[in-house]
Amino acid sequence: MPQWLYRLLIGLAAWFALAAWLFSASGPTDYLLSIVSGFIFVVVLLQLILSRVRGRDTTAGTADASPRFTERGEWDLDTRQGHISFNEAAVQILLPLAAAALGMTAIGIALHIAEHISA
Template identity: 40%
Template structure:
């Protein structure tokens, strides 16, 4: 079946993926770790280390809570799909949003771009803080 929407032709031969690939989640965890590590490298020392502990705690909780919830969901869902898709197959397919399916590569970029901007921005701040001291 082919549907035309806003001068785009979309074929619905494959079912759109409803979840992200595990490597996207690993990238999110890596970017959160980069953010936290950059904050510690650039701004540790002095009286403000307790603030870094608080920020690191928030980052750990923001990664741990969705990971735990996802693990519980996977363990208790009723339908057990077959083997998980390989990353090249997933990235070539479509990702189902609530409005309409989009390319999985576009969805991955839109999800990871804000996280990468914050992580790399903090890394830049850490480098500038080290150069200044």
């Protein structure tokens, strides 16, 4: 995957973790949010590590070398349902995480508004 896709995944995961803290309250909620934030941090760290791992290109000088990833990004991806473009696959990867982060933020804001109205 290209670097921009990893950056977006990491940014959306961080947004999701911060949005979860909108639900913090006294008691065991903060403890559980710390654990969930730790899990999200580990996932983001693993994504960051995977984005940095690259194998050495030992076939750089041969004529039958496999194409580079940047060239493969222009190809269609084959799935069970058919062919999709790389950009369409990137949107399908990012959309669930973006929807969850946006939804978590909206629900957290609504919760705070409801608490202040009822008080």
